[in-house]
Amino acid sequence: MAVNFPHSTSQPLLEVKDLCVSIPSYGRSVALIEHISFTLREREILGLVGESGSGKSVTATAIMGLLDTPGLKITGSVRFRGQELVGLSARKMRAIRGRDIAMIFQDPMTAFTPVYTVGWQIDEQIMAHERLSRKQARERTVQLLAEMGVPDPTRTANRYPHQLSGGLRQRAVIAMALSCNPTLLIADEPTTALDVTVQAQILELISTLRDTHGSSVLLITHDMGVVAETCDSVMVLYSGRIAETGLAEALFAHPRHPYTTALLNSIPPFYGERPHRLPAIAGTPPAPHERPAGCAFSPRCHDAQTICSTIPPLSPAGNGQQAACFFSTSGQQEH
Amino acid sequence: MTTDLQTPASPAPSVSLWRQAARTLLADKGSMTALAVLCIIVLACLLAPLYAHYVAHTDAFASNVAGSIVLNGHEVDIMQPNDNPLHLGLSPIGPTGHTAYLLGADSQGRDIAARLLYGGRNSLMISACAAVLCLFLSTLVGVTAGYFGGITDSILSRLMDIMWAVPVYLFAISLSIITVRHGLQIGPFTIEADNLLIPIIIIALVYVPYAARPVRGRVMVLRQAEFVTAARCLGVPQWRVLLFDILPNVLITLVVLGPLLMALSLLAESALSFLSLGVQAPAASWGTMIQDGEGLIYSRPVVAIAPGLAIVFVVLALNILGDGLRDALDIRNATRRSR
Amino acid sequence: MLSAFLRRVGQTLIVLFGISVLVFLVFFATPGADPTARIAGRNASPQTMEKVRHEYGFDRPLPFQYATMMKKLFITRDLTSYANRGEQVVPEIIQAAPVTLSLVCGSAVIWLIVSVAMGTLAAAMKGSWVDRTLIMLGLVGISMPVFWLGQVANLISLSRYHDTWLFSWVPGPGYVPLTQNPLAWFKALVIPWCVLAVMFIGIYSRILRADLVALAQEDFMRTARAKGLSPARILVFHGLRTSAITYVSLFGLDFAQLLGGGALLTEVVFGLPGVGRLTYQALTNLDLPLIMATVMYSATFVVLANAVVDILYILLDPRVRDGR
Ligand SMILES: Nc1ncnc2c1ncn2[C@@H]1O[C@H](COP(=O)(O)OP(=O)(O)OP(=O)(O)O)[C@@H](O)[C@H]1O
Ligand SMILES: [Mg+2]
Numbered sequence: 001m002a003v004n005f006p007h008s009t010s011q012p013l014l015e016v017k018d019l020c021v022s023i024p025s026y027g028r029s030v031a032l033i034e035h036i037s038f039t040l041r042e043r044e045i046l047g048l049v050g051e052s053g054s055g056k057s058v059t060a061t062a063i064m065g066l067l068d069t070p071g072l073k074i075t076g077s078v079r080f081r082g083q084e085l086v087g088l089s090a091r092k093m094r095a096i097r098g099r100d101i102a103m104i105f106q107d108p109m110t111a112f113t114p115v116y117t118v119g120w121q122i123d124e125q126i127m128a129h130e131r132l133s134r135k136q137a138r139e140r141t142v143q144l145l146a147e148m149g150v151p152d153p154t155r156t157a158n159r160y161p162h163q164l165s166g167g168l169r170q171r172a173v174i175a176m177a178l179s180c181n182p183t184l185l186i187a188d189e190p191t192t193a194l195d196v197t198v199q200a201q202i203l204e205l206i207s208t209l210r211d212t213h214g215s216s217v218l219l220i221t222h223d224m225g226v227v228a229e230t231c232d233s234v235m236v237l238y239s240g241r242i243a244e245t246g247l248a249e250a251l252f253a254h255p256r257h258p259y260t261t262a263l264l265n266s267i268p269p270f271y272g273e274r275p276h277r278l279p280a281i282a283g284t285p286p287a288p289h290e291r292p293a294g295c296a297f298s299p300r301c302h303d304a305q306t307i308c309s310t311i312p313p314l315s316p317a318g319n320g321q322q323a324a325c326f327f328s329t330s331g332q333q334e335h
Numbered sequence: 336m337t338t339d340l341q342t343p344a345s346p347a348p349s350v351s352l353w354r355q356a357a358r359t360l361l362a363d364k365g366s367m368t369a370l371a372v373l374c375i376i377v378l379a380c381l382l383a384p385l386y387a388h389y390v391a392h393t394d395a396f397a398s399n400v401a402g403s404i405v406l407n408g409h410e411v412d413i414m415q416p417n418d419n420p421l422h423l424g425l426s427p428i429g430p431t432g433h434t435a436y437l438l439g440a441d442s443q444g445r446d447i448a449a450r451l452l453y454g455g456r457n458s459l460m461i462s463a464c465a466a467v468l469c470l471f472l473s474t475l476v477g478v479t480a481g482y483f484g485g486i487t488d489s490i491l492s493r494l495m496d497i498m499w500a501v502p503v504y505l506f507a508i509s510l511s512i513i514t515v516r517h518g519l520q521i522g523p524f525t526i527e528a529d530n531l532l533i534p535i536i537i538i539a540l541v542y543v544p545y546a547a548r549p550v551r552g553r554v555m556v557l558r559q560a561e562f563v564t565a566a567r568c569l570g571v572p573q574w575r576v577l578l579f580d581i582l583p584n585v586l587i588t589l590v591v592l593g594p595l596l597m598a599l600s601l602l603a604e605s606a607l608s609f610l611s612l613g614v615q616a617p618a619a620s621w622g623t624m625i626q627d628g629e630g631l632i633y634s635r636p637v638v639a640i641a642p643g644l645a646i647v648f649v650v651l652a653l654n655i656l657g658d659g660l661r662d663a664l665d666i667r668n669a670t671r672r673s674r
Numbered sequence: 675m676l677s678a679f680l681r682r683v684g685q686t687l688i689v690l691f692g693i694s695v696l697v698f699l700v701f702f703a704t705p706g707a708d709p710t711a712r713i714a715g716r717n718a719s720p721q722t723m724e725k726v727r728h729e730y731g732f733d734r735p736l737p738f739q740y741a742t743m744m745k746k747l748f749i750t751r752d753l754t755s756y757a758n759r760g761e762q763v764v765p766e767i768i769q770a771a772p773v774t775l776s777l778v779c780g781s782a783v784i785w786l787i788v789s790v791a792m793g794t795l796a797a798a799m800k801g802s803w804v805d806r807t808l809i810m811l812g813l814v815g816i817s818m819p820v821f822w823l824g825q826v827a828n829l830i831s832l833s834r835y836h837d838t839w840l841f842s843w844v845p846g847p848g849y850v851p852l853t854q855n856p857l858a859w860f861k862a863l864v865i866p867w868c869v870l871a872v873m874f875i876g877i878y879s880r881i882l883r884a885d886l887v888a889l890a891q892e893d894f895m896r897t898a899r900a901k902g903l904s905p906a907r908i909l910v911f912h913g914l915r916t917s918a919i920t921y922v923s924l925f926g927l928d929f930a931q932l933l934g935g936g937a938l939l940t941e942v943v944f945g946l947p948g949v950g951r952l953t954y955q956a957l958t959n960l961d962l963p964l965i966m967a968t969v970m971y972s973a974t975f976v977v978l979a980n981a982v983v984d985i986l987y988i989l990l991d992p993r994v995r996d997g998r
Contacts, residue, residue, distance in 0.1 A: 064900060066896065066899055066900060070801065090905075094902045094903075094904065095902065096902070097899070097900060097901070097902035098900060098901040098902030098903075099902060102900070103900040105893060105896065105897060105900075107893060110892065110893035110894060111893055111894060111897045112894055112897065113894040113895075113897075113898065113912045113915075113916060114894070114916065114991070114992065114993055115915055115916055115919075115990070115991065115992060116915075124901070124903070124911075125901040125902070125903075128901060128902055128903050128904075128907075129902060160992040160993070162992065162993050163992075173897075176901070493688070493689070493692065494692070496689060497689055497692040497693050497696055498696065500689065500693055500973050500976040500977055500980070501693065501696070501697070501969060501972065501973045501976070502931040502932075502934055502935055502936035502972055502976070503936075504936060504938060504939070505934070505935050505936065505938065505953070505968070505969050505972055506969070508938075508953070508957065508965070509697070509700055509701065509965060509966075509969050510700060512957055512960065512962070512965060513700065513701065516960070598817070602817075602819055605819050605822075606819060606821065606939055609819075609821050609939070610939075610942075610954065610957060611958075612957070622819075625819070625821065625822050625825070628825075629825065632825050632828065632829050632833075633829065633832075633833045636826075636829050639822065639825055640826065640829075643818075643819060643822035643823075643825075643826070646817075646818075646819055646822065647814070647817050647818050647819075647822075650816075650817035650818075651813055651814060651817040654813050654816065654817055655813060658813075
């Protein structure tokens with residue numbers, strides 16, 4: 001399908017600056033994410049990686065304005081096409097959600113309301129944002145489902161979520177997300193709940209979206225392999241802070257942060273002999289309320305020094321990469 | 336608002352869980368108010384004889400239709416000419432505002448305030464005992480069904496379904512009517528018809544299906560829990576698993592159910608007594624007092640309203656406390672729902 | 675599909691059988707006095723006693739007694755009340771049924787509307803003072819004995835404030851058939867409807883609120899928000915529609931229990947000659963056959979309602995439609 005979309009302006013599509021989310025806990029404020037900054041250009045696919053609990057979903061939901069835990073505080077700035085989203089009125093945010101920014105969640109099994117047909121739910125989103133009759137909406141729905149590679153889309157649209165397989169359901173979820181031609185798609189671990197062959201198909205689908213729909217994608221995953229295959233650039237999160245950012249190729253070739261290195265070491269190499277045992281990262285990432293002072297990774301880092309008890313700033317590390325490590329510029333982190 | 340960032344999965348409820356719950360409960364103004372109200376009412380009821388003897392100088396049980404009392408130096412009859420336009424018949428004295436007959440008298444000329452305290456003793460005692468007995472029976476049924484599963488579970492669950500299909504009050508009424516005249520004979524034991532044990536047993540019985548289900552559900556979850564499987568694999572005898580791993584966890588459910596069951600029991604007791612099937616005269620309960628007041632509802636509404644309000648206060652306090660406990664111990668869906 | 679249906683029917687029959695046995699045992703095998711004396715009523719003559727003993731087969735084994743009882747209740751329907759001048763029980767119940775039906779249906783409409791409104795509003799405004807007030811109101815509702823509330827309602831509407839414009843239309847206690855005078859029927863029942871509804875409004879608004887609040891954590895509610903739908907639409911179309919499944923199943927059961935005599939106390943207080951009051955009158959002269967019959971009928975109602983609820987479930991929940 002040929003969709004007309006405005007050709008890229010020099011302005012970035014999404015500009016996140018100093019985004020912090022904190023929550024009060026036992027009388028003190030605990031930061032879930034801290035000073036997250038990045039930009040996303042049109043048609044770019046940005047991978048957001050990190051271990052479980054590193055704040056990936058919090059970042060994404062904060063951008064969407066979907067965080068509603070009482071007491072939660074969001075500071076910083078999220079600019080979408082120049083429009084500030086933090087503090088935007090609920091009504092205006094609603095108009096953007098689903099139409100300009102769409103989100104796909106981790107588990108397709110529970111993403112649909114169980115009591116309506118899949119088609120009804122996609123129609124609903126279309127009709128919430130555009131003046132279309134149900135019939136017209138359904139036409140678009142069927143067309144979208146077909147584009148997502150759903151066999152027999154007319155019939156599938158009339159089926160209930162529980163009647164579809166996981167892969168089909170995730171395709172339907174993506175169809176729903178794309179139903180209003182969003183310029184930005186946030187996909188929060190879209191393949192984690194699926195089996196491997198389906199995973200590959202869905203990723204393939206997502207990476208073609210920029211051509212078919214002209215969408216930029218913020219792809220959240222904890223799988224470095226997925227990033228390597230699909231993303232243009234990468235941002236590595238550790239315990240709510242940016243550990244490293246950069247273009248995917250550069251970052252994979254020369255990781256500057258020991259955490260990135262460790263992450264890359266823990267996936268099997270694509271070529272050559274497989275090691276009989278993959279190195280795991282010892283220990284677990286700290287929970288937000290027990291984050292150590294200074295570099296959050298230092299307790300698990302082989303090369304930690306006294307200086308690591310202060311927070312390392314995110315600094316350029318060559319090749320357009322940035323890393324939050326005092327030893328990044330020397331580039332001597334390979335083990 | 337505080338949010339627990341990471342709650343470690345603990346096998347058995349540790350001391351800290353209870354301490355944590357107690358702290359949450361203590362911080363909850365609603366629950367604490369409810370608890371205070373309950374304590375005051377219970378204490379007042381316990382002191383009923385002292386009140387009757389030393390404060391009101393009245394007898395809560397003997398009929399006093401011909402008597403009179405001295406108010407502000409005047410002697411006033413307890414039964415007075417009716418203040419309806421026709422002046423037909425006599426109606427009992429209304430609230431006096433003095434220690435004697437503070438809330439007036441009922442149709443027998445008895446002090447309502449004193450009776451309220453004596454009646455409260457029975458109402459509270461019956462509902463508390465019924466709740467405890469019901470919890471005991473439900474634990475027995477629920478733990479057996481949940482722990483052993485299979486055919487035992489099927490039979491017990493079906494039985495509970497059947498019992499629950501009969502409207503609670505109708506069930507209680509049926510049991511009461513069977514026992515109200517001749518009492519209950521179980522083997523060598525005979526329980527007289529006017530024994531308070533009878534309403535206690537009946538109310539406890541009819542609410543067993545209500546309480547057994549959450550207990551069973553809890554046990555079923557626990558049975559699958561890792562620490563129980565681990566204990567079994569280690570060859571720990573079944574009774575030890577039941578006693579040390581299952582029961583302490585079930586206790587949480589029981590603690591939450593307790594106040595709710597007592598509230599339900601109190602309502603059931605008052606309904607039975609209202610129908611003359613619960614507490615038998617001359618003993619009083621709030622339910623019998625409402626019945627006494629039924630005939631006087633238009634001329635001396637206080638006779639029925641006072642015990643009714645007492646019931647509302649106690650039941651409300653118990654419900655608030657139950658809600659608070661549920662939130663503090665954080666078990667969702669533990670209670671089937673109140674009825 | 676058919677096999678599932680047949681299995682459901684089978685289950686219903688088993689439960690029905692179980693209930694009949696339970697009721698039978700309660701009335702005829704509770705340790706204590708001789709069932710003959712219970713049936714025959716107060717001060718029965720020796721001849722009556724003998725007649726009863728023979729009629730119910732009390733000189734025969736329990737299974738035979740059970741069979742006799744069931745035959746009298748459901749087949750010949752000639753169960754006779756001894757306490758009440760030989761009145762036949764089953765026709766009496768059938769005569770009283772429309773009154774109970776009127777009371778319960780009207781009340782159900784009120785409690786349905788009000789509890790859905792209260793529960794939804796409270797869930798939508800979770801944590802606000804509106805929410806807290808509604809929770810408190812619900813709690814008060816479930817804490818009031820219904821017979822006492824009825825008395826207070828009578829006191830207010832018939833005595834204290836009867837002369838004001840608000841309550842001057844309220845007729846005295848009693849019932850007027852719908853077919854005879856619809857307006858009078860309505861007037862006679864409005865207050866009983868409300869009184870009976872109060873407790874259920876409390877129960878159901880609490881259930882609904884809790885359900886909606888729990889649902890708010892569900893993934894699909896988050897999806898709905900991500901779609902850019904308005905909060906009202908999310909609450910009604912996604913939350914309420916999903917909650918309806920639980921709500922309807924509970925509603926059906928309570929409705930059936932009330933029809934089967936659960937509204938006894940309300941009927942007594944308002945002098946409505948329904949099934950419940952029939953039971954009450956039977957109580958006052960210890961008319962056992964009548965009580966047993968009402969209990970049996972009400973339990974039957976509940977079990978049948980259970981089956982109806984299951985069918986509604988199938989209509990409401992597509993997952994159940996395919997599953998099982
Ligand atoms: N609403 C909330 N209130 C309190 N803590 C929260 C909340 N949401 C998330 N957290 C905490 O913030 C941290 C980051 O959570 P987040 O869901 O963003 O992790 P994630 O990187 O998406 O992990 P995963 O790979 O498991 O999805 C976690 O420790 C989590 O417990
Ligand atoms: Mg996540």
